[in-house]
Amino acid sequence: MSASLAGLKVGMEYLQRDNEAKTEELDLIKQQYQEQVTKVRNLEQQNQEQVTKVRNLEQQNQAQIEELISVKARTNNTENQVEVLKREREVKQVAFSASLLASGSGHIGPFNTQTPLVFRHVVANIGNAYNPNTGFFIAPVRGAYHFEFHLYGGGHASHGTGAVLVRNGNPIFIAYEHQASYSVNPSNGATLLLETGDVVFLRQWQNSWIYDSGNHHTTFSGHLLFTV
Template identity: 30%
Template sequence: MKKMSGLLSRQNVQEKLYRNLKDRLQNFMHSQEENPVFAKALKQHKESLIRRERLLVPVTTTASLSNIVAFYAYLSKDVPSPSGHHILTFDNVITNAGNAYHPHSGTFIAPRSGFYVFTWTIRIFGTAHHSTELLVNNNVAGSTYLDPANTIDGSVTGTVVVHVDQGDDVLVRTLDRYYRGDIISRFEGRSSFAGWALA
């Protein structure tokens, strides 16, 4: 009990010191308001604090986190010599908000209608060359092609903004022509597939 009263007494002393210091600082600031150099420095300091507060305050949006639809997955290993119309199953899922991407089939099934962004990257090298396409319900929405001509280890990325209806399937597959060799996905460069709903 004695310790508690000692702590409370110290707290009271600290609070008095804080109030005293705060009052003195406010009095000093009021006395300097006529000083143009001080006024300018004070204004800049206040603006800086406001900017910092804006960065620290989370942005509020009308959409709740439960409404977010977004996914990102990549191939966990190389795909050896896929044939034409081979669906690429990007099996290592990093993000799957809304659980609409299905890694076993490589298919995104739209949980709601709206505009979506889809992007996919295919990595190849050597004598391999591949053309891939993004399908929405078996309709081609975009395609890519890369032939490194045995001179580079490279990748190609396709991006599509498209309206998708609820229940539509979206996937990436090889074309029925312009395919040869392996599609590569390793730690130094991944073949990947991602998508998200626009507000």
């Protein structure tokens, strides 16, 4: 074999080995690339799983928040119902009784016109609907109320003893007696349907006189029968 052919054979063998080495290197690179692709896909899958977990947690958290809001709303509703029941119970407990003079004794009047009476000696005022400074009873709730008033006066030739029950400025029932001697004791009562804020009081009848003392002869009383 000539030297040129031997050299050509050696060159070809070198090129073949180099090609095989490069092919192996390329296969290794492809394998490494495929491994990286697999890792990336695994990471993407793991990331997607984490995203799904986060969304699930967000949904669970939202559900818990909604449940807490619902529980709070139910709690507030229960508290409101309790408060309403408490107020209803309080306003259903309304009653008062008072006599005319806080101290001393004597006749009030006579006056030329009807004059409001203020019963200052309070023995009961449950619910504080009666005001001993004005003589007004103010209805705290709509309902049926019963009122009674008892008057006392000395007999007199010119002056009787009387008063009228008034609601919001309008007369309802009167109690009146007149005789020249001895004492008189007129009385009356009424059951009224009152709206919240209605005012009930007594007005002394014109040209009459009314007596009271430490024995509390002259009284005004009222109480709530039931709400409506």
